[in-house]
Amino acid sequence: MAAGALALVLTSSANAAIPGLPAVNGAELSSLWALPFVGMLLSIALFPLLANSFWHHHYGKVALFWGLAFLIPFALLEGPDLTAHEVAHTALLEYIPFIILLFALFTVSGGILVVGNIHGSPATNTALLAFGTVIASLIGTTGASMVLIRPLLRANDNRRYNVHTVVFFIFLVSNIGGSLTPLGDPPLFLGFLKGVSFFWTTTHLFHDTALVAGILLAVFYLLDRYFYAKEKFPPPDPTPDTEKVSIRGLQNVPLLAGIIGAILLSALWKPGVSFRVYGTHVELQWIVRDALLLVIAFISLAITPKLVRERNGFDWEPIKEVAKLFAAIFLTIIPVIAILRAGTAGAFAPLVDLVTDDAGQPVNVWYFWLTGGLSSFLDNAPTYLVFFNLAGGDPYRLMGPLEVTLEAISAGAVFMGAMTYIGNAPNFMVLSIARHRGVKMPSFFGYMAWSCIFLLPCFALITFLYFL
Template sequence: MLNNLILLAQTAHDVPPFLIIPFLLLIGLIASGPVLFGHFWEHNYRKIAITLGLTVLAYYLFALQNHHMPIHTFFEYLSFAVLLSSLYIAAGGIYININANATPLMNVAIVMVGAMLANLVGTTGASLLLIRPFIRMNVHRIKPYQIIFFIFIVSNAGGLLTPLGDPPLFIGFLKGVPFFWTLQHLFFPWLLAISLLSLFFYIIDSRNKETEFTPDPAVVARNREKTEFYVSGKRNLFWLAIIIGAIFLDPNVIDGLPHISYDGSRFSYLREVIQLAAAFFCYRYSSKTALAGNKFSFHPILEVVFLFFGIFFTMMPALQLSAAIASSPEYAGYITPNFLYWATGSLSGFLDNAPTYANFLSLGMAKFDMAQNSIVEVRQFATGTGVGGHTTVLLEAISLASVLFGAFTYIGNGPNFMVKAIAESAGIKMPSFFAYVFKYSIPFLLPALILIWYLVVHLELF
């Protein structure tokens, strides 16, 4: 896990501002490459992402003589890549077929089920289990906006209720936030977010008429007769449970687990070994029918793994510089729920939302002379005990922003890019990076984020 905000701020003065150029360049290429030079990007994105990531890594190791940040980033990336890959393989062997007419109401029902499921198997797990059957059900009327709203609701907003739902909340749980804190404090914002986004989705989907497409009459007729759900590859559910359960094997929480120690930090490897072993057995013994039905291939996960290698390492300077600015004494008076909501959200949309959550948790706690490396103090900060109850809304603002704003771009949260890659492999032409933001995030997601901010964070009604 990336180190806390204080360490980032202490070392940021050594980071030259020009070092954020590789990160900006990579984001620019992700945004423009598939549109302006698609053939070149398709064949070279791996080399570009790795080269930019290694360039920043080399500067840290040899020019800055900073080994701490790269090591923490490496283990953070390793956990991210192993978990996403394991879940992808496990879900790829589970074939879910929804034999139903793809009406707007049915589509909303599917994403709402996904929003609830996300709190049990995570936004990544729920996304991977449902995106393929969602696409198949809508095959005669599929459009990019349906995938975008799936990302908004299932891959992000749905995971607000438990620490299992989204990586930022799980980091909070590991640091000391009570397990049911999210359910207690974020239920109404969750309900509001899901309701608003589902309403937007229903209105837009109602304008998507089947006559605009060429549906298979036999398929449509069969689906209208009765609604059925069919699942093949149920054995993979066992391995999926093991992969998710292994997330809790954190040596920083459970003493005695095998780990690698460095500079006072403990890095897990048992968890990753278990997840990779489960993924191997998933693939080795998966139902061939399920794999064929899902048209399983490794291309989507490889795209995510390579691109996020570059993102994780090139964003190190951006994280440190933003942490240094936020922790400056002149900004201490601005550490309010409103500031934390918009600052955490702005960074979560364009940087990985998990380290952003950790950074602003440190910042919020530092205002009260509390440290996030103390489980007792994190629990006090979450519940407001010992500090007059004023800290709970700060954590609510950080938690809401890190999860909800993760949907603002393709790179805000890992499942976003995964769903995009699966949709493209199914032949759906997804919008570019900027089209995603300007055609969908700003018109539909941003109004929901503003309303949640006003009612929950600003007025503190919930």
């Protein structure tokens, strides 16, 4: 999923095979192994639309069903040892760090309350989206989304037409805004760990980002003016607020910096101490990082007045929903990623063949669209890594003669995470928070209709300008 989460990125770099450990051979797997993953995606897409009450009460059971639909046949056919290793590998290096990071960001950002009489006018909403787009590259798409989604919802809670504000928030703050530094989005941090210079994305993706973000902000302003004109004046305000605009819970701001510091620490500190758990290589700095994130979250809970969280509409249901659904997604995605990593030897070889021409040169258009298309449904960190390696895997060559190829891979992984609710972790977090605040968000396919209408023309434009 072109799904968000710096902790996942930091562990993804460790996913290279370690001698003596079992590993899934993607070249031997049939494409049928992707069915549980597809079933999970269709469940997320269709159940809220066709059986919303059932889904609301039983989504955890549905997720468990699809997880077992992969796990049991895989254990019977591939053996318990390989299965135990793959589950432990995914849990310890991907899912648990992923959820811990989201938990920390969700908890800390939930203690930051913007109070006062903020009116969701077109100018105000556009300014909030622009600000979020900028800071997403500084504190990450997940951090920016968790900090700003509640103020945006509060600013528009008196409007009947507010769905589009959340949709464009996901486009800009949860995805596209994170493209300018390795801190912004998981795949870019993965590239940094692989040797790509820290400011390479700033200089090489700035024109792509500025163009797409500029177009979307302008379109949003016009669209918001249209919907704003349809409101009844004065619009009924269910939460009238005469307070001066201010921020409560400022003690949580240093904790956000602490989260970023903990993540950077695990990337830069190499004590050389590691452990083996069911054949999975776990390094000390990753354990320290996760422990620090949990400590920061509990500090936030301890030092933030309960009233601040209550006024923020804070509750635990969104993080519970994400934890259950993404547990099944991370589990069922195991064979899909393995097949992709097998390259031309795997069942998805026709997709891989598209990125290289007859002369052996990269086809940048397909690097952009395939990396992006897969990142819309799969995790964008390993997807980025797959195509990074298909392009040679040499960071110096990719930053030099093949710089456009690396630009295409990077832009595809980050930008197209906005195409679906599961394309990036903060997308689903924002969706869940908005729904719990009473916003009637579109269905899975309804959201894709929005993304196809507004995002695909932007992506076609940058393809024509930069990748042909």
